[in-house]
Amino acid sequence: MDLQDIVRIFRKWRVIIIITPILTTIAAGFYYFQIVLPVYTSSSRVLLFHQRSEEILIGTDLVTSSNLINDYCVFVKTTPILEETAERLEVALNQVQSCSISVTKVSDTRVVNISVSSSNPELAEKVVVALTAISSEKAKDVLQTDNIRVIEPASAARKTGPASLRNTAIGFAVGLALAVAFSLLVEMLNTTVRSPDDVEKYLKMPVLAQIPRYGE
Secondary structure (H helix, E strand, O other): OOHHHHHHHHHHOHHHHHHHHHHHHHHHHHHHHHHOOOEEEEEEEEEEOOOOOOOOOOHHHHHHHHHHHHHHHHHOOOHHHHHHHHHHHOOOHHHHHOOEEEEEEOOOOOEEEEEEEEOOHHHHHHHHHHHHHHHHHHHHHHOOOOOEEEEEOOOOOEEEEOOHHHHHHHHHHHHHHHHHHHHHHHHHHOOOOOOHHHHHHHHOOOOOOOOOOOOO
């Protein structure tokens, strides 16, 4: 298949190649702009450390701090903490559980990032505030530490998704790719000889005569 064949195929299937990406773009745009709810995220940061003496920091303290951070990341998302969060906010537990809660350690630090995502920006911010406060309070008894400091209070919830414009552009690209692939595949599978030129091209034989259609 040479360039002339590709141009011929595109001309033949130009309606499909034009219409398909337009339809997929409209469908993707409608879905991401009208159906999918926006996602808002609020986050806070806390510093955790273990130190036996207020003046001296030894190697074992660093190891213990690392283990403490790992424990804290799991502890924040436990059911008792979520239940108390719901109780303090005076909302149902399933509302808190419906939020996407992420508790991660900032690389090479003793800082933990707590982020909450929800379609309700006010709820996301309130849950972060409550989680940070309650986990810090409960950690004294459960994790046996009070060396937790809030270094960055809960931020105002900001929109973090979905990436509607990007996804709509992807919808256009997918539609165009499908249309082109479909037209090329159909033409490649079609072995019908349609003209004298096809005979010479595929059979490598000259055309000696041509029988006209009846009525031509």
